[in-house]
Amino acid sequence: xxxxxxxxxxEDIKYQWDSQYITGAEIRALAHLEGPEELFLSVVEPWDDxxxxxxxxxxxxxxxxxxxLKKKLTITINKVSFEWGQEYITLEQIRELGKxxxxxxxFLEIARPGEDELVTAGKPINVALRGTEHFHxxxxxIIIIVNGTPKKWDKDKITFREVIIxxxxxxIDRPTMVYTxxxxxxPHQNPEGSMVRDSVVFVKNKMIFHATATDKS
Numbered sequence: 001x002x003x004x005x006x007x008x009x010x011e012d013i014k015y016q017w018d019s020q021y022i023t024g025a026e027i028r029a030l031a032h033l034e035g036p037e038e039l040f041l042s043v044v045e046p047w048d049d050x051x052x053x054x055x056x057x058x059x060x061x062x063x064x065x066x067x068x069l070k071k072k073l074t075i076t077i078n079k080v081s082f083e084w085g086q087e088y089i090t091l092e093q094i095r096e097l098g099k100x101x102x103x104x105x106x107f108l109e110i111a112r113p114g115e116d117e118l119v120t121a122g123k124p125i126n127v128a129l130r131g132t133e134h135f136h137x138x139x140x141x142i143i144i145i146v147n148g149t150p151k152k153w154d155k156d157k158i159t160f161r162e163v164i165i166x167x168x169x170x171x172i173d174r175p176t177m178v179y180t181x182x183x184x185x186x187p188h189q190n191p192e193g194s195m196v197r198d199s200v201v202f203v204k205n206k207m208i209f210h211a212t213a214t215d216k217s
Contacts, residue, residue, distance in 0.1 A: 006060035010067045020061040025054040037069040076134045088124040100137045109134040145208045160195045167211035176217035182210045
């Protein structure tokens with residue numbers, strides 16, 4: 001019976017190894033890495049990649065491991081160039097590097113006919129794949145549709161009461177007044193559903209809300 005092989009990636013090229021452990025030197029020899037650049041293990045969380053020395057072992061039994069050579073990477077933020085030494089960059093790192101205000105959204109530029117990608121917390125961008133990546137920011141503007149009418153909104157979340165006020169200009173808090181709220185085209189946290197009193201949902205641009213009000217007095 002043949003021994004199972006362990007798979008891993010170096011610079012996005014797949015390799016196989018017979019043993020669970022492999023040293024930095026063995027990785028370099030297998031992948032023909034002869035340059036002086038440091039070898040790094042890509043760490044998904046907390047996105048703090050780990051340098052791998054020649055005699056250091058990588059455990060291939062802990063899932064598919066990805067390694068890369070640390071190069072001088074260049075990114076641009078609002079057309080200003082910055083050097084970056086890691087494979088991934090997070091939303092907050094881009095914000096800090098480019099001194100971008102918290103009330104601005106940040107986008108990764110995508111060649112047309114594609115649409116620029118919104119950079120979100122918890123989803124770092126790999127900047128080592130395609131050459132220089134370009135980022136830009138713009139003021140956050142969220143338009144939600146409430147009962148068919150566009151409404152400007154400046155927060156990441158909205159409450160049941162706030163939807164009712166946007167729909168009817170007033171929230172009447174008495175037992176005989178019955179309100180309902182349903183929504184669709186929401187963000188990944190809550191793509192569609194209904195709201196009840198005291199509930200809160202995340203919002204995104206062009207999210208749709210349907211509100212009703214019935215006075216049973």
